[in-house]
Structure formats: C-alpha cells, structure tokens
Amino acid sequence: MNVLARRAADLLGVSVAEARPMAGGDLSQCMRLRLEDGRVAVAKTGPAPPEEARMLAAIAATGAPAPAVLAVDATLLVLEALPDTGAGPGAEADLGRVVARLHAATGEGYGWHADYAFGPVAIANAWADDWPAFWGERRLLCHAGHLPAPLFRRVERLAGDLRSRLPERPRAALLHGDLWSGNVLTAGDRVSGLIDPACYYGHAEVDLAMLSLFGRPGPAFRIAYGPSEPGASERAPIYKLWPALVHRRLFGAGYDGMVEGCLEAAGV
Known part of the structure; x- marks a missing residue:
C-alpha cells in the first residue's frame, strides 16, 4: 500500500x-x-x-x-471526499451565493492566526489594522530578492503608491485566499465544496480578482454575489499581482508576462 x-x-x-x-x-x-x-x-x-x-x-x-x-x-x-461531477447551468450563481456567504464573515483586522505557504513561498499573515500596509508589505514587497531587479522595482513603485489606490480600512472579510476554478468543486447546479484554502481576513475583492485570473465567472455569479464596489476594476490588477508573483516564483520566468500584464494594467 x-x-x-x-x-x-x-x-x-x-x-x-x-x-x-x-x-x-x-x-x-x-x-x-x-x-x-x-x-x-x-x-x-x-x-x-x-x-x-x-x-x-x-x-x-x-x-x-x-x-x-x-x-x-x-x-x-x-x-x-465531496462530489465533483462538473458544473451545471446554475453553478455560477451558486458560486456567487457561496462566496458572498464566505465574505460575510469578518475579522477584527487583516491577517490570520498563523503564517502559511504555497510550497516554498511563504505567506506572512501577521495581523495589521492598515490594509494598504498589509498588502504592500505582506503580499508585494515580500518578493524582494526573488525577482529580477527591473521587475521588482516596478513592484516596489506600486507598493509605494498603495495609499492612493486601496481603501485604508475595508471590511475585513474572510478570504479563501486561493480562489480559482480548480479549488471549487461542483456537482450539477451546486458548489459542493471550496478546497485548498489559504485563508486570511482582508478586502473581499482579493478573492474576486483571483477568480478572474485564469478565467472569468459569468454575469450570473455577479448577480448572485452582489454589485461591485466603486473602483473595483482599478484595484483588480493590484490584487491579481500577488498570485501572479507567487506563480512566477513557483514555476519560473514563463509567468513574467502575467506579472507584467498586472503591472501594466495598474499603470506601473
């Protein structure tokens, strides 16, 4: 065995x-x-x-x-083991309801009770009360020494400008933390399970941005989840940048294009 x-x-x-x-x-x-x-x-x-x-x-x-x-x-x-038989026509709307339910849970600050990791890439989750500082320090600047210098300088410029781009104290929603389609199990019209989490409390838009990194949920998801916050489309590339950087570190320079695309979309 x-x-x-x-x-x-x-x-x-x-x-x-x-x-x-x-x-x-x-x-x-x-x-x-x-x-x-x-x-x-x-x-x-x-x-x-x-x-x-x-x-x-x-x-x-x-x-x-x-x-x-x-x-x-x-x-x-x-x-x-949960059923995973594939998505029916109602699954996108159910995912919207499921993610809204998840995000309705809130914490007292930004972070988690412990650090975590994606393989060899550490995820620092120390608590903070300042969201732009959390995102800049724990999700962007933490990649210093792991990226080519010209690429990291662009990341650094963006991190230095987060106070003008991100809300200072958004509602601290419970995040799945790695919410892409591969971590959503479906059975017909229902989501049967969310798996492989990397949870912490933060801006709900982080999960929504991750959902659209390798695809995009249809309009039924958004109708069921609820309307976008003003400025969400401008913040999305900033939130997509972190998983792009993680993929670059895990799987190599083939992800440079994804990282650069996020930076360009963010105007950096």
Whole structure:
C-alpha cells in the first residue's frame, strides 16, 4: 500500500481498500481512498495540515461548503471526499451565493492566526489594522530578492503608491485566499465544496480578482454575489499581482508576462 494511504489508515483506525493518486496537486501529494467501512476520503500533504484544517473549519462555519476533516496530524490531512461531477447551468450563481456567504464573515483586522505557504513561498499573515500596509508589505514587497531587479522595482513603485489606490480600512472579510476554478468543486447546479484554502481576513475583492485570473465567472455569479464596489476594476490588477508573483516564483520566468500584464494594467 502507498505510504500516504498507510498513514491515513493509521490516523483513521480504518483499513484502506483502495488508494488512487489524484491529479492536480502541484504543491502536495493527494490520494483518493476507499475505506473498508465504505467511506471515500482524500488524504493530502501540505505546508501545515493542522492550519489547513482550521481554515476549512472557518469556511464551513460561514455556511459555505467545505470538506469535513476526518483526521489530521502535523504532516497529513484526511478529508471527506465531496462530489465533483462538473458544473451545471446554475453553478455560477451558486458560486456567487457561496462566496458572498464566505465574505460575510469578518475579522477584527487583516491577517490570520498563523503564517502559511504555497510550497516554498511563504505567506506572512501577521495581523495589521492598515490594509494598504498589509498588502504592500505582506503580499508585494515580500518578493524582494526573488525577482529580477527591473521587475521588482516596478513592484516596489506600486507598493509605494498603495495609499492612493486601496481603501485604508475595508471590511475585513474572510478570504479563501486561493480562489480559482480548480479549488471549487461542483456537482450539477451546486458548489459542493471550496478546497485548498489559504485563508486570511482582508478586502473581499482579493478573492474576486483571483477568480478572474485564469478565467472569468459569468454575469450570473455577479448577480448572485452582489454589485461591485466603486473602483473595483482599478484595484483588480493590484490584487491579481500577488498570485501572479507567487506563480512566477513557483514555476519560473514563463509567468513574467502575467506579472507584467498586472503591472501594466495598474499603470506601473
């Protein structure tokens, strides 16, 4: 039996009847397990499984769908397997409702209870009361030393101008933190689960910008979610820049075009 499956069986106290690797895990190992008691589960590694478990619990507490945590230790997370059969015609509207429900939960400041990571890229989440400072320091300037100097100088110029571009104290919404289509499970007209979070509290537009980084939800999403805030289109490239920078660090110079596109859209 696969080592991951064996460790999951030990955590659960149930034998594994079948284990199959799952596609899509660039930054972690992931296995789909059929347990001897008939349940189906997902076992995955990650940067901090106990923290991911807390994030999934926070999402579920809002009423948004998320997989239940079946077992967790310092290196492994075992989750219920949720249906993922594909999106029906009503799924976009349901995603709008789900994300609105998530964002209705608020924190007392910007950040999270612990730092996190995307693979080797650290995500600093220390609490702040000043949103432009949080975004500049924790999401943009943190890439110093990891980018070509001319590219980082443009990032630095943008970070220095955030007070004129971002609201000082937007409502501190609970963010998924990595909200792209691959982390949204659907079954017909319903969203069955939000997975692989990197949660923190911040401006709700961050998640909305991420949703449009590799595609764009249709009008049904926006109608169900609610209207845009004034100036959202000008802020979107600033918020897309962070995941673009993360992808550049993780996967190389092939993402320079995405980073430069965000900077150009932001007028830098």
